[in-house]
Amino acid sequence: MGTKDLLLVAICATGLAVVASIVVDAGGSRRNHLPFPPRDAAFQGTVERVDHTFRQAWQSAGVSPSVRAADLAIARRLSLSLTGTIPSLEEIRRFEQQPAEGRIDWWLARLLADRRCSDYLAERFARAYVGVEDGPFLLYRRRRFVAWLSESIHQNRPYDAVVRDLIADTGLWTDRPATNFITVAMIPETNYPDPDKLAVRVCRSMLGLRIDCAQCHDHPFDDRWTQRGFQSLAAYFGSTEQGLSGIYEAKRPYKVEDYKSGEQVTIEPDVPFDGHLLPDEGTLRQRLAGWVTHPDNRAFARATVNRMWTLLFARPLVEPLDDIPLGEPRPDQPEQIVLDRLADEFAGSGYDLHRLIRLIAATEVFRLESRAIAVSGDAAELTDVQLHSWAAFPLTRLRPEQVVGGLLQSVSLTTVDYHSHILRRIIKVIGQQEFVERYGDVGENELTSGGGTIPQRLLMLNGKLVDERTDSNPLMNAATRIAMLAPTDESAVETAYLAVLTRRPTTAESGYFTEQLTGPEEDARSDKLGDLYWALLNSSEFSYHH
Amino acid sequence: MKHLGGHVALHNTFDRRTALRLSGFGAAAWLTRVADLLAVESEHAPQGEPARSIILLWMAGGPSQLETFDPHAGRSIAGGTRSIRTSVKGIELAEGLPRLAEQMDKIAIVRSLTSKEGDHERGTYLLKTGYRPDPTVIHPSIGAISCHELPHGGTEIPRHVSILPGRWPARGGMLGDKYDAFLVGDPAEKVPDVTSPVSSERLAERIEALDIVERAFSRGRSGQVEATRHRATVEQARGMMASEQLAAFDIQQEPHAVREAYGDTPFGRACLAARRLTEVGVRCVEVTLDGWDSHANNHEVHRELVATLDPAIAALLADLHQRDQLRQTLVLCGGEFGRTPRINPLGGRDHWPHGFSYVLAGGGVRGGQAIGQTDPEGGSEVDQPHDVADIHATALAALGINPLKENISPAGRPIKLSEGQVIRPLLG
Numbered sequence: 001m002g003t004k005d006l007l008l009v010a011i012c013a014t015g016l017a018v019v020a021s022i023v024v025d026a027g028g029s030r031r032n033h034l035p036f037p038p039r040d041a042a043f044q045g046t047v048e049r050v051d052h053t054f055r056q057a058w059q060s061a062g063v064s065p066s067v068r069a070a071d072l073a074i075a076r077r078l079s080l081s082l083t084g085t086i087p088s089l090e091e092i093r094r095f096e097q098q099p100a101e102g103r104i105d106w107w108l109a110r111l112l113a114d115r116r117c118s119d120y121l122a123e124r125f126a127r128a129y130v131g132v133e134d135g136p137f138l139l140y141r142r143r144r145f146v147a148w149l150s151e152s153i154h155q156n157r158p159y160d161a162v163v164r165d166l167i168a169d170t171g172l173w174t175d176r177p178a179t180n181f182i183t184v185a186m187i188p189e190t191n192y193p194d195p196d197k198l199a200v201r202v203c204r205s206m207l208g209l210r211i212d213c214a215q216c217h218d219h220p221f222d223d224r225w226t227q228r229g230f231q232s233l234a235a236y237f238g239s240t241e242q243g244l245s246g247i248y249e250a251k252r253p254y255k256v257e258d259y260k261s262g263e264q265v266t267i268e269p270d271v272p273f274d275g276h277l278l279p280d281e282g283t284l285r286q287r288l289a290g291w292v293t294h295p296d297n298r299a300f301a302r303a304t305v306n307r308m309w310t311l312l313f314a315r316p317l318v319e320p321l322d323d324i325p326l327g328e329p330r331p332d333q334p335e336q337i338v339l340d341r342l343a344d345e346f347a348g349s350g351y352d353l354h355r356l357i358r359l360i361a362a363t364e365v366f367r368l369e370s371r372a373i374a375v376s377g378d379a380a381e382l383t384d385v386q387l388h389s390w391a392a393f394p395l396t397r398l399r400p401e402q403v404v405g406g407l408l409q410s411v412s413l414t415t416v417d418y419h420s421h422i423l424r425r426i427i428k429v430i431g432q433q434e435f436v437e438r439y440g441d442v443g444e445n446e447l448t449s450g451g452g453t454i455p456q457r458l459l460m461l462n463g464k465l466v467d468e469r470t471d472s473n474p475l476m477n478a479a480t481r482i483a484m485l486a487p488t489d490e491s492a493v494e495t496a497y498l499a500v501l502t503r504r505p506t507t508a509e510s511g512y513f514t515e516q517l518t519g520p521e522e523d524a525r526s527d528k529l530g531d532l533y534w535a536l537l538n539s540s541e542f543s544y545h546h
Numbered sequence: 547m548k549h550l551g552g553h554v555a556l557h558n559t560f561d562r563r564t565a566l567r568l569s570g571f572g573a574a575a576w577l578t579r580v581a582d583l584l585a586v587e588s589e590h591a592p593q594g595e596p597a598r599s600i601i602l603l604w605m606a607g608g609p610s611q612l613e614t615f616d617p618h619a620g621r622s623i624a625g626g627t628r629s630i631r632t633s634v635k636g637i638e639l640a641e642g643l644p645r646l647a648e649q650m651d652k653i654a655i656v657r658s659l660t661s662k663e664g665d666h667e668r669g670t671y672l673l674k675t676g677y678r679p680d681p682t683v684i685h686p687s688i689g690a691i692s693c694h695e696l697p698h699g700g701t702e703i704p705r706h707v708s709i710l711p712g713r714w715p716a717r718g719g720m721l722g723d724k725y726d727a728f729l730v731g732d733p734a735e736k737v738p739d740v741t742s743p744v745s746s747e748r749l750a751e752r753i754e755a756l757d758i759v760e761r762a763f764s765r766g767r768s769g770q771v772e773a774t775r776h777r778a779t780v781e782q783a784r785g786m787m788a789s790e791q792l793a794a795f796d797i798q799q800e801p802h803a804v805r806e807a808y809g810d811t812p813f814g815r816a817c818l819a820a821r822r823l824t825e826v827g828v829r830c831v832e833v834t835l836d837g838w839d840s841h842a843n844n845h846e847v848h849r850e851l852v853a854t855l856d857p858a859i860a861a862l863l864a865d866l867h868q869r870d871q872l873r874q875t876l877v878l879c880g881g882e883f884g885r886t887p888r889i890n891p892l893g894g895r896d897h898w899p900h901g902f903s904y905v906l907a908g909g910g911v912r913g914g915q916a917i918g919q920t921d922p923e924g925g926s927e928v929d930q931p932h933d934v935a936d937i938h939a940t941a942l943a944a945l946g947i948n949p950l951k952e953n954i955s956p957a958g959r960p961i962k963l964s965e966g967q968v969i970r971p972l973l974g
Contacts, residue, residue: 131681133667188664200681210682210957320957371766381769395770438738440723452776453724454704457783458739467743506762513755531748535755540776541763 037109043359046345050338051364054390057334063385066369066392071100073546074367075107076502080398080545081312082357083116085405088415089478089499108361112354115154115418122150123401124311128205128322129166130184139183139242141173148177159304159351160293163206167289168282172246179247182240191242195234195254203233206292208303208324211272225272231256232270236288249283273326293351299326301343305356309342312360314396314545334389365390370546396545397452400439403543404432404465410500410537411469413478435465452543460538470530470537472523483529489517492529500536596946597876597909599824600692602832603817603859605851605881606712607839608669608902610895612887613640613848614855615903616657616920623887623924627845634914642852645860651914652863652872653907654972656937658918658928661883661899666839669882669899670714676938676964683955684719687727688938689830691963694721695947701827702789704728708832709816716832720955727832730795732812733819737795740787756780794822804865809857817858821865824875838881842892855879863907876909876944878937887924900926904937909944912974935966943968 039047058065069077072087075095079087087095098106111117126146152162165178173183181201185193196215203209214230238254240247255264269284271277271291279290292300302324309317317335318324329336346356360366370393374380382392398406409416438459460466474480478499486492493513497505505513517528536542612618617629617640629638632650639647646653663669668679675685686694689706698705708715708727718725730737742749764771771777786792797805797818808814813835820831835855840847859879866872884902885895901920907913918930939949942964949964 133679136665197681204681323957369766370770373766380766382767387770395767395774397774438729440726452774452779453726454779454783454786455726455728455739457779458786461780461783462739462742462787464738509758509762512758516755527748531752531755534752535759538752538756538780539759539763540771540774541759543776544774546763546767 037355037358039362042345042348043355043362046341046359047362049341053334053337053341054363054365057389058391061385061389063383063389063391065364066371066382066386067373068364068367069369069393070503071095071103072502073369074104077312077366077393077545078104078108078111078361080402080406081314082111082120083114083405084120084399084402085116085409085416086500087502088409089413089495090415092498092502104361104367105358108358112156112357115150118150118154119146121153121311122146125149125153125205125307128307129181129201133184136183136186136188139173139186140180141177142180142184144174144177145180153353156352156354159353160300161351163293163300164286164289167202167206167292168285170247170249176246182237182247183242186242193237193240193242195237195240196230198237199230199234202288202292204322205307206303207297207299208306208322209299209326210320210323228267229270229272231267233272233288235267235269236284238267238269239284249285295347298340298343298347299324301347301351302339304351304353305339305342305346305360308353308356309339309360312357312366313394314398315394366393368393370395393546398543398545400436400456401432402545403439404435406500406542407435407465407469407537408432411476411478411533413481413499435459435463438463457538460543466534466537470533472526472530477530479529479533480526483526489514492517493532496529496532496536500533501539501541594910595874597944598696598874599828600689600830600876600878600909600941600945601817601820601824601862602689602716602830603855603877603879604674604712604832604834605838605855605879606670606834606836608666608881608883608885608897609838609851610840610844610848610885611657611898611901611903611920612885612895613845614643614852615639615655615905616884617641618887618920618922621922623922625845625889637914637916640852642849643856645856646863649860649863649907652867653877653905653913654911655916656904656906656918656932656969656972657901657916657920658930658932659880659884659902659904659934659937660928660931661902661934664883664897664899666882666897667714669897670712672934673880673882674714674716675719676935676966682957683959683961684717685961686719686721686725686953687716687832688941689716689727689832690718690721690725691942691947692829692945693725694718695951695963696829696945699827701791701829703786703791703794703823703826703828705827705829707820707823707828707830708834709733709819710812710834710836711832712834712836715834716830720953720961727830733795733797733815734812737792740792742787753784791826794826794828795819797822804861807857807861807865809854809861811854811858813854814858814861817862818865821862821871821875825871840885840894841890841896842894844885844889844893844895846893866908872908873910874908876911876941877907878905878941879907880904880937887921901928901931906937906940906972909941911944911972915971917969917971932969933966935964936969937966938964939966940969940972944973 072092075087079085095103095107123146126142126149130142130145149162166181169176169178171179173179182193182198185197187194200215203211211225211230214225214227218226235254239250239252241250241252253266254269255266257263258265271288274297277291277294277297279287282290291297303322306317306321306324310321318339324339325336329340342356342359345359346352349355368391372380372382372392386392387394439456440453469477470479471477472480474484479496482492482495486495490510493510494504497503497509513532516532517525520528612624613627617627617638618624619627619629619638628641630641630644630647632639632647634650637650639650661669661672663672663678671679674687676688677685693705706716706725706727708729710731711727711729715729716727744752760777793799797815800818805818808818813833816833820833823831835851837847837851863872863877866875880903883897883899886898889895918928918932920928942949947963949962949966949968951963952960953963955961
């Protein structure tokens with residue numbers, strides 16, 4: 001690609017300063033972050049109750065949990081889930097300098113203060129709110145919307161306030177970014193959004209309810225969801241229009257065609273349950289927003305907790321992600337009990353999203369190993385019961401943007417973030433887009449299904465990005481620099497493992513690769529390290545959350 | 547066609563394949579059994595044998611029906627666009643398609659497609675899947691369905707390919723991303739990612755190194771790691787890298803005269819590659835010709851694109867016919883919507899989903915006919931209207947796939963392969 005070659009030339013032209021900033025770890029002191037908020041009694045109590053619920057469930061199922069995972073493995077999980085990339089070598093070094101006690105908390109506080117985290121989470125949430133469509137030309141600004149969400153998450157604005165803006169904000173989509181939630185659903189060549197579409201979005205993304213089927217017919221086995229009920233919910237968006245001043249509330253009754261008689265009937269707005277939580281004041285959308293985010297509307301907190309859990313574990317606590325039962329959990333439903341405990345704490349904290357992340361990350365299940373540890377011999381395996389009862393951390397396929405995020409980070413020894421040199425960031429963006437395009441974007445789906453694809457493997461085996469980033473290149477590629485700078489073969493191997501897999505090699509791995517490195521010099525040695533990098537990047541360990 | 551059949555494991559596709567067959571039309575042709583599937587090896591498919599591949603010529607941006615397959619020469623809506631006669635009496639095409647006009651006996655035009663999607667992305671989704679966008683499910687494109695439903699055969703390269711992919715290439719959707727189209731660029735360039743950047747000796751060393759890493763990761767979770775099929779997929783990918791079928795992408799192996807006939811354009815080359823790919827068992831090749839979104843200078847934009855389209859599609863049909871493969875290859879051509887009968891002040895035509903054209907040929911489609919009519923005065927009412935889904939139902943039927951077969955969406959909802967009605971005169 002010409003662009004990249006040009007950029008490389010530009011890097012050389014900018015001279016030693018850049019080289020120095022990349023080669024030498026200059027990241028040490030420039031990143032300050034907030035101290036970790038102390039765990040108060042409510043926090044600690046919730047974590048203990050969650051742990052207790054799982055332990056009871058394991059006991060009655062007769063399974064024992066796996067052991068606690070290594071700190072580095074947990075740090076990697078957090079980075080992948082919250083920033084879509086892996087810890088850099090530089091970050092790993094600092095992580096390991098922290099006292100063992102509480103360094104996960106230290107790491108998490110660092111991540112939550114990092115722009116990469118709010119950007120990544122904003123994109124994840126945006127997919128639930130507005131999908132991945134480009135939306136109506138001129139009326140929809142997806143990037144503005146995601147930037148606004150990211151800022152809200154970065155500031156840790158109470159999440160209920162964010163959602164109230166999404167549902168009820170008025171004005172122009174350019175200066176009131178939340179209104180893009182409405183404008184993405186504009187019906188072409190009209191001045192109003194599709195109320196059905198918005199009602200579906202509210203249900204799925206904010207309440208964890210799938211009542212989409214009621215769009216066309218009454219729910220087949222749940223008589224609370226009728227088609228008329230769905231239309232009444234949609235009616236809250238039935239007076240919304242777009243004009244010169246942007247999105248506003250018109251005085252227009254919401255009418256739909258009765259599918260039996262074919263006549264236009266006026267639909268009065270109403271909510272499908274807990275009508276007493278509906279505020280009396282405000283515009284239609286403000287009232288709906290008040291109802292959705294009412295502290296007693298548990299569906300809202302549950303849906304948010306389940307989504308955040310899914311982001312952290314890559315598996316929903318209660319499946320499916322956006323279809324959560326409304327009633328009280330039964331004693332034999334530990335997942336739903338846990339969901340409720342976390343939801344209560346989340347609502348009680350004033351919808352503090354950062355605190356929710358810290359809560360989930362503090363639970364025992366988040367910190368478990370994803371494998372069985374043999375007491376004697378090598379034959380230990382996890383049982384299906386263990387795998388299904390959260391007695392081990394689930395093994396799940398990473399999203400394409402996590403794979404490329406990890407790839408681009410692993411080939412750089414310093415952290416690729418907002419402090420990185422602009423050229424490196426540009427290269428990152430270009431590489432990332434091309435890669436995700438070929439690797440296949442999973443779109444709105446939060447979870448990737450099944451195994452990887454052949455084109456994905458081809459892209460990793462032979463693709464330009466992997467080849468360019470493992471090739472001999474002392475400016476851009478960690479493999480080459482490790483080959484040049486590592487004092488011993490052994491430490492070169494270890495460094496590569498840390499940079500790519502965030503762990504140290506096993507004795508067998510270290511032995512094998514150290515021997516490979518012994519002998520060859522200069523270019524041949526760089527090639528050997530490039531080969532090691534290639535193998536690490538192509539491993540299942542690299543492509544899976546574990 | 548030695549590659550098809552043979553020793554290849556067909557079992558994993560047969561169990562997926564529905565036993566249900568349509569009855570009521572085509573009679574015995576629908577009763578495809580294992581023996582018949584194995585007989586697919588025969589180049590001379592008996593009359594009534596279902597098609598086994600699709601070549602979808604995707605006109606991205608939404609071509610004007612008036613400047614392509616549905617001219618209204620002499621009317622004010624034509625804006626001066628003339629029409630030409632074709633090999634079939636009574637059917638005319640817009641000027642600029644003389645070579646396709648010679649092949650009119652092979653093609654059928656549906657001139658009365660109607661849709662409610664006037665947005666590029668949504669329209670593309672509808673035309674490629676037969677369904678309107680739905681927030682609860684991503685429907686598979688027709689190419690993904692054909693790969694899912696039809697036997698694997700001996701194909702070692704991806705069976706779903708998109709050449710010159712546009713912004714929204716065909717997806718596997720709810721069937722899984724392994725049914726996504728494999729994306730390749732202009733066949734003048736090498737196929738991306740299928741050749742190792744290092745020597746075979748070094749690749750072998752790398753694979754050995756990979757196994758060392760895999761072994762460490764599998765300890766204590768070998769069942770789970772096995773279930774990811776990661777390592778197996780690496781082997782499949784390597785199998786593809788070593789496959790002789792990759793040569794199907796290489797149009798340089800075609801005689802100069804053949805390449806010339808398709809036109810010296812990326813689209814022409816892609817059409818030729820598409821033909822070669824279907825010969826080694828690729829189920830669906832999507833070939834995109836982009837740029838039809840003529841909001842300004844409609845006639846000029848179309849003149850250029852039609853000049854690219856005409857030789858490519860005509861050569862493709864003639865070539866398939868001459869090689870006796872037209873019967874087993876369904877060729878489709880169209881875009882996400884049509885364009886307004888009225889010409890705007892910039893000399894452009896805007897989006898018009900109310901009545902537009904779609905072309906079908908081969909795969910048992912009866913050529914030499916035009917179905918439906920748009921209003922010569924430019925009204926939005928059409929004669930014999932057809933939903934987009936009807937094209938899908940018809941195409942699936944031509945492939946011997948029952949459109950009424952249901953898959954279960956991730957939300958647990960049964961979803962038919964197509965909700966359209968088979969347009970029977972097309973398969974007559």
